[in-house]
Amino acid sequence: MDLLEKISSLAKRRGFIYPGSEIYGGLAGFYDYGPLGTELKFNIKQSWWRDVVQLRDDVVGVSSAIIMNPKVWEASGHVGGFSDLLVECKKCHERFKADDFEGVCSSCGGRELTEPRKFNTMFKTFVGPAEDSASTAYLRPETAGGIFVNFKNIIDTMRVKIPFGVAQIGKAFRNEINPKDFVFRTREFEQMEVEYFVKPGDDEKAFKDWVKNRLNWYEGIGLKNVKPREQSPEERAHYSKATVDIEYKFPFGMQEIEGVANRGDFDLKAHEKGSGKDLKYFDEEAKEKYLPYVIEPSAGVERIMLALLCEAYTEEKERVVLKLHPTLAPYKVAVFPLLANKPKLVGLARKICEDLKKDFVVAWDERGNIGKRYYSQDEIGTPFCVTVDFDSLEQGDVTVRDRDSTKQERIKIADLKTYFQEKIS
């Protein structure tokens, strides 16, 4: 098994990631997140939100509708231009993204293809009871649109001054021709995006600052195999002044987990034209009115999750350990009674478990022997295990075992909260 297979197998077996609608044979490009995957995703999003919104004075959040007026996507260019080139195998009619085709059809071995044609990757739906072109709408292909259409609302209702940013986390949808590489390229995914509005001329410094901030965040969550890569002028979108891809070394190669782009005034200009509303900003200090430039850091939650799983997956002699950063681990602590059939041990362990739950996400396990419980927690990345034994009843302390070093120490029950608070931050 290669690393990606090992990780997807662990993800399935331990409740991180399931194939979507599995009992009906699945649906390509869609995944469901199990109990532990849901916790991990939540922790990633929370860490990001804290870093880019709550710890800053200059960024506010927004949460916009997934289905928006289709004019939003006409103005942004998505209706006209958000397409991939599609080719079809002449023999078996399998379809491929033209960029991905490697000379031979992977289904039948055929070599003859149709001419490439454009395929819009936005999902269409209908709003209201009529299924006609007038009621056509789209599932958003990115969360950024919901930020731009609320630019005026935020200026009018919040005391924000340029430079400031608006952040959003949410689902986005793209009808990818070939979803692939597990949860790396899927048709439904979550994005974490910021649109940071600056005075034209201040954009280059803000761009550099955002690239640096984002790299620091990745370092902070323990992702080491991350590298920034500047897109060449040929690669980047025509309106973009500069784009840096933040790439991670996946088992299938260096791939983008986030893009930071200097988009100039392309978006606000397009929405000003599309909506007919004045989206210019009046700068009180400079006494001038202008259309701000925007810096956009845009990250994929599932891509970061997959990168974290790849980075954390470690095989040691007789155990598999997910060395996730403690703040991201689904459970922070697991609590065990040494023996499941001794009511006094179980009672004390239960009490410790309930107390710790007030401050941490805690797992309970009383199956099998202690060794098996350790390995089971190692495999899902739980940083600490607490064992309540007979000495605990007499001396008021417990054994705390560290996931990475496997070292054990005795800690007073009364000190557990402070002990974990210091370790998990």
Ligand SMILES: [Zn+2]
């Ligand atoms: Zn074929």
